[in-house]
């Protein structure tokens with residue numbers, strides 16, 4: 001097969017192979033790796049309709065990760081999509097009212113991050129072997145709540161790796177925090193920072209760009225990589241579930257041949273919806289890609305006006321994994337609509353970094369027609385949870401509820417009646433308090449684990465293993481630091497000396 005190479009969205013440096021891009025995470029010039037072209041699906045949708053989830057994942061990934069052998073890639077897939085998921089479908093579909101929900105929360109940590117983070121550690125260790133890397137790989141991750149636990153679960157006790165996760169101390173749900181601070185594995189470290197997610201993310205980015213720190217680590221036998229959604233090894237596995245969902249709806253007769261399927265995605269860092277864009281470019285008949293935001297509606301404003309402006313108040317909401325003002329993966333889309341011109345993209349990113357704002361010219365905005373931005377506030381989120389429960393007996397988590405609200409509003413605003421897929425990104429069990437108080441306010445007074453019991457009664461769905469496991473688990477991580485102290489904490493964990 002023809003090799004597919006990857007380039008930085010900011011242009012410096014030579015193209016690299018898929019395995020090199022996965023190992024590196026962020027490109028050295030601060031850009032994100034993108035494939036030189038998006039491959040067309042080799043399999044027909046009729047063929048794909050007969051495939052299992054792992055088979056679909058292979059059909060998609062082999063076209064992007066061309067320097068992996070069939071055996072390597074199938075080995076990674078087999079280790080990822082196994083009994084860690086509570087259903088062999090891996091990503092089941094559920095119809096409620098007239099929307100199709102793609103449930104991506106059946107993995108080990110009951111959020112959609114498991115779809116990519118259960119495979120990334122395997123892609124990374126294979127990549128290290130392929131490239132003769134002897135250093136230990138140190139994964140640095142900033143999390144708005146769900147990535148952290150999914151990455152910890154994926155990398156814990158994986159030989160040749162360590163993982164450090166930073167989360168905003170007061171910016172995640174109680175269950176999200178408990179999931180992380182109870183993480184076992186001597187190669188893991190979990191740190192709360194006094195700041196918000198963007199502080200955590202920019203602190204991690206600064207460490208990736210710190211050449212002096214890099215040399216120090218190199219001398220001690222370590223190198224950094226990233227498990228954040230900037231890593232192409234996270235983006236590509238996510239393309240698979242859009243292909244899978246379309247093919248399954250086709251097989252079930254919900255879609256006719258070539259019929260358009262719209263998609264609504266609850267969005268934070270823009271990784272999940274970008275995977276839908278890639279799936280569409282591969283040839284899946286997807287229509288509008290509806291980008292749903294909560295009150296941190298930077299992306300909504302961007303799609304309406306062409307101006308990206310992060311200079312605004314950061315709002316803590318009931319959908320914390322979408323509380324993001326700088327959506328890293330948007331850079332890959334900007335690069336695309338800038339005609340794959342890295343200098344042009346780099347200029348926008350430089351503006352964003354310096355002033356917090358950039359505006360696309362008309363001609364670039366014209367290339368954003370695949371997308372539609374929507375948002376809802378806290379009241380709209382709670383209303384969607386209550387309304388879908390009352391109409392269909394189906395319980396949404398707050399992130400999915402934002403998407404459901406926006407999907408319905410999109411239909412009303414535009415009159416577009418095409419079938420709609422809503423991407424369901426977390427189990428309601430991760431956000432019991434918000435979910436139950438939306439349905440019935442008096443629940444709000446019970447403690448969180450009692451709420452899990454109440455939710456089980458209401459939904460008839462048993463409490464997931466991920467929640468049972470942490471009920472009584474001891475807290476193993478207690479480090480809290482200022483954002484300026486992040487490099488010191490990392491060096492301490494690795495036993496690398498800090499000068500004063």
Ligand SMILES: *Cc1c(COP(=O)(O)O)cnc(C)c1O
Pocket residue numbers: 111112113146147229266267268269270271272273321322399425426
């Ligand atoms: C991470 C996350 C999102 C946002 O996904 P992006 O790829 O960052 O846009 C939405 N919902 C949940 C539950 C998440 O964990």
